[in-house]
Amino acid sequence: MNKTHPIGIFDSGIGGLTVARAIRKQLPNEKIIYFGDTAHLPYGDKSTEAIQSYAIKICNLLLEHQCKVIVIACNSASAAAYALVKAYVGSKSKIVNVIDPTVNYISQKYSNKKVGVIGTRKTINSDVYAHKITAKNNTVEVASLATPLLAPMIEEGYYNNTISHTVIEEYLSNDRLDDIQALILACTHYPLIKDEINAFYHSTIEVLDSASLVAINVKESLDAEGLLAISKNGSDLFFVSDYTDNFNKTTKLFFERDIELQEYKLWE
Ligand code: DGL
Numbered sequence: 001m002n003k004t005h006p007i008g009i010f011d012s013g014i015g016g017l018t019v020a021r022a023i024r025k026q027l028p029n030e031k032i033i034y035f036g037d038t039a040h041l042p043y044g045d046k047s048t049e050a051i052q053s054y055a056i057k058i059c060n061l062l063l064e065h066q067c068k069v070i071v072i073a074c075n076s077a078s079a080a081a082y083a084l085v086k087a088y089v090g091s092k093s094k095i096v097n098v099i100d101p102t103v104n105y106i107s108q109k110y111s112n113k114k115v116g117v118i119g120t121r122k123t124i125n126s127d128v129y130a131h132k133i134t135a136k137n138n139t140v141e142v143a144s145l146a147t148p149l150l151a152p153m154i155e156e157g158y159y160n161n162t163i164s165h166t167v168i169e170e171y172l173s174n175d176r177l178d179d180i181q182a183l184i185l186a187c188t189h190y191p192l193i194k195d196e197i198n199a200f201y202h203s204t205i206e207v208l209d210s211a212s213l214v215a216i217n218v219k220e221s222l223d224a225e226g227l228l229a230i231s232k233n234g235s236d237l238f239f240v241s242d243y244t245d246n247f248n249k250t251t252k253l254f255f256e257r258d259i260e261l262q263e264y265k266l267w268e
Contacts, residue, residue, distance in 0.1 A: 002227070003227050003228060004229060006030065006031040006033045006067050007031070008033045008059075008062030009023065009034050010072065010077070011037070011074040011077070012036070012040060012044075012074055012076070012077070013037070013247065015151065015155075015187060016036065016074055017250060017254050018209065019210070019215070020034050020073065022211035022215035023071070026218070027218070028232075029231055031232060031235070033065050033067060034251075035239045036240045036247055037058060038241055038242040038244050039242035040054050040266075041155055042148070042152050042155075044076045044120020044148055045121055046076075046122065051077050052085075054077075055072070056084070056085065059093075062093070065237070068227050069094040069218060069222060070094070071214065072085065073214070074188055075122075075123040075210075076122040076123050078099045078128075079128045082097045082099075094221060096217060099186075100132070101216070102210045102213055106182065106184065106208070107133050110140050110181060112139045113181040114141040114181060115140055115182045116176075116177045117145070117186045119187045121148050124146040125146065129184060129186055143176050143180060145177060149167055150190060151190075154190070155189065155246065156246065159192050159193045168193060168196050172200050184208050190209060194209060238251055238259050239263070239264040240261055240262075241265060241266045242263070
């Protein structure tokens, strides 16, 4: 590992681009290699074993590109595969998940308050947020709700329209989320509907996504080891396991330039 090596980021699809964009903003000198496993989306409904095997294959590709840090920019994969990936990769690269930075923030800020968590079935059924938050601060009440339609809806480009408004309203009206003071968006796809969620709550509660917290975490952990790039070493690379128009469109929109998407079949 050295400072000229890239940052690897992966997700099942476009969700991790929200994290990649925050990393680009926080660390403009870093080269990014992004992998969207669009062939296997949604991860949220896959078994732990399936997600683990996809994550290992993606890490192999990112390690071939000598990534100095690999960001698991997906809550479902962070819940299912973080420990395994960390053990597998060992000292070859640093591993960052998208759950811990949010857990740290919430457990410091929301003592004696109720906090909601929405995410995929995989993330919510793992109960990882409630476990990690209450281990740090057992005065925080955590109410979790699986919202499995949201990630595929967003991946298909359905947001800021009547369909997304209806689905969001239906989920957020669930009694379980009554009286929350903050809502954790425990899926990296959800920042794309953050405005609609804020509108549902009339901006009266904090709606928290992990993107900028994760970007700060990546910056601090690279800095601590003297691994921050001094200048950009080559162009960013974007891989998908199955080409989709919406991925192409969203990448261009997020990075404000033409992006060349490379197809990489994980299973070949
Ligand atoms: N973006 C992923 C996450 O943060 C999930 C989407 C999916 O189910 O594939 O959980």
